Amino acid sequence: MTEPTRILLDENEIPTHWYNVVADMANPPAPPLGPDGKPVGPEQMLAIFPPQILEQEMSAERWIPIPDEVRDIYRIWRPSPLMRAVRLEKALGTPAKIFFKYEGVSPAGSHKPNSAVPQAFYNREAGVKRLTTETGAGQWGSSISFAGQMFGLEVRVYMVKVSYHQKPYRRMMMQTWGAEVFASPSEHTQTGRTLLAADPDNPGSLGIAISEAVEEAAGRPDTNYTLGSVLNHVLLHQTVIGLEAKKQFDKIGLYPDVILGPCGGGSSFGGMAFPFLADQAAGDKRAERLRCVAVEPTSCPTLTKGQYAYDFGDASGFTPLMKMYTLGHDFMPPGIHAGGLRYHGDSPLVSQLYHEGRLEAVAVAQLPTFEAGVLFARSEGIIPAPESCHAIRAAIDEALACKATGEPRVILFNLTGHGHFDMSAYERFFSGQLENYDYPAEAAAASLAHLPKVG
């Protein structure tokens, strides 16, 4: 009998609840702090977020119901397939079984609509008319543009300038879904104007774009801000990935030994890994040996080289302080092509669980990630996003380690998106123009010296 290679669920098997890892954490999450060093109350955050999102952000409930209207939109592409990469296994000659959860089947081509859709929904419920956001590679911007359109909201996107120029088609996707897009830093906000006055060629960063989007939302009552990663509610929404994957593994009677995911702000990684941590917390024997490994770029190695400290989520200090692994809020990562992984910080939940030893992390360089992505495309057919190539690299390294030891491990990685709008990055790779950036130790040390003082 051939073993299944494409494990599908029925649309009625879309999860009915998101899983909140806070319910199973050894210690309560470190609270976000205001400029005075005191925990931020919900009142201050209501200027930019709707009440139901804030409730989720602070919740310790284990299961949170997914509204029917959100599940109805999820049906457009969910449940996403769990696939076995048999041809990749063969190409590597590994005894390991390699599985991937393919999130590239969404309208925007990545996992990000999993959170964009509920965020747009809760904002519409709260009577909000307009959403702002930042985007790096354009994945989040296109996701919130799509989701805003589904619920009749206007969307304004501040897009990191290097990506704005590298990824014109992402910009046009957003415009197709009705959004306005600005290159960040822009002339539309005080933050942008100040930075452009100091350096008209500022290439932008996710941190700067966040500052611009937050500044606009805070200044207008009809406008709220949305964030595509990092915050607890985003990780909560992304748990549909791991919850589905568990059902899919149940169908074939297997359980992963190692889970790998690219890690920028940590939402897709948390969303994939947390439901499996729930099994560990419940004493499930199958989960005893499970390792969950976040994969990040060597050029922006937040978990592997950063400090666990309170820092701002954005470049200019608008956001509350969050306790997280950080390279410093004014750290400017090199312009690598995995734009979604160029963030100075990380999710506080992922950071705390990593700090407590429940998660692992590894950093990989740019060229080996593209080599892995090309091998994957040539064996499995799907062309992965540069961010996803990080997980593929690490999955291949795991599979090669199994080859050395003869261990038939079950490897699961998150194929967070397809790379159809990243072909210019592949072009640069094929023409030898991509480089391996080392860890910019000096730049990180300089920016870590500016960490805000707390307490």
Ligand SMILES: *Cc1c(COP(=O)(O)O)cnc(C)c1O
């Ligand atoms: C945004 C993005 C990531 C990284 O973001 P996380 O919040 O860490 O998940 C990874 N892969 C793709 C395809 C993305 O668009």
